[in-house]
Amino acid sequence: MSVERTFSAIKPDAVAAGKAGEILAMIQQAGFKILALRMTRLTDAQARAFYAVHKERPFYAGLVKFMTEGPIIVMALEREGAIVKLREVMGATNPANAAEGTIRKRFATDIERNAIHGSDAPETAETELRFFFSTADLL
Ligand code: IDP
Ligand code: MG
Numbered sequence: 001m002s003v004e005r006t007f008s009a010i011k012p013d014a015v016a017a018g019k020a021g022e023i024l025a026m027i028q029q030a031g032f033k034i035l036a037l038r039m040t041r042l043t044d045a046q047a048r049a050f051y052a053v054h055k056e057r058p059f060y061a062g063l064v065k066f067m068t069e070g071p072i073i074v075m076a077l078e079r080e081g082a083i084v085k086l087r088e089v090m091g092a093t094n095p096a097n098a099a100e101g102t103i104r105k106r107f108a109t110d111i112e113r114n115a116i117h118g119s120d121a122p123e124t125a126e127t128e129l130r131f132f133f134s135t136a137d138l139l
Contacts, residue, residue: 001081005035005138007119007128008077008086012070014115015039019107020073023116026103027077030089035076036137042068050131059112066112074132083125086118 008027010020028034042050047067054060079085091102095114098105108114119125129138 003078003080004082004122004125005076005078005129006082006086006125007117007132008075009117010073010075011113011115011117012067012072013109013113014107015073016070017107019115023103023107024073026089027086030079030085032077032079032082032086035078036133037073037075038132039071039073040132041071044068050128062112076129076133076138083119083122087120090116090118 010023014020014023024034044064047064048055051060051063051067054063077086089103091098091104091108093104093114094111095104095108096111098108103116104114107116119128
């Protein structure tokens, strides 16, 4: 396994609930280095573009509304096998199926309001990092 980068976002539900600090601690305890981080609030156009892969899905409109309801914290993370490892630390999309000790098991409300995003593959990690961060941020 090689050192790689992935993209993550703490979603509006978890930021509003004051859980960002605990989630960041879990990410760091799992051995990730935070390369870049900032708080932002997505516009409707940004949320639609970020989740464009899901635009035909029945949950797309609700997802865009949720992701724009308040601030999110976006970050670039680095670790050996970062993409797969972050997905493990996050837990399953639906918290009802998430393993004990995962971020979603602890902090998600339901399949939509599930506290955290993480890239699912090397290509999406690259695209999502580029969506939020510049070259200079990631040096
Ligand atoms: P992931 O975040 O675990 O990669 P995806 O299938 O890529 O899951 O879905 C993106 C996001 O869309 C989820 O994290 C969740 O917020 C929302 N979502 C996924 N499936 C559903 C659903 O069936 N109903 C409502 N929202 C959903
Ligand atoms: Mg996904």
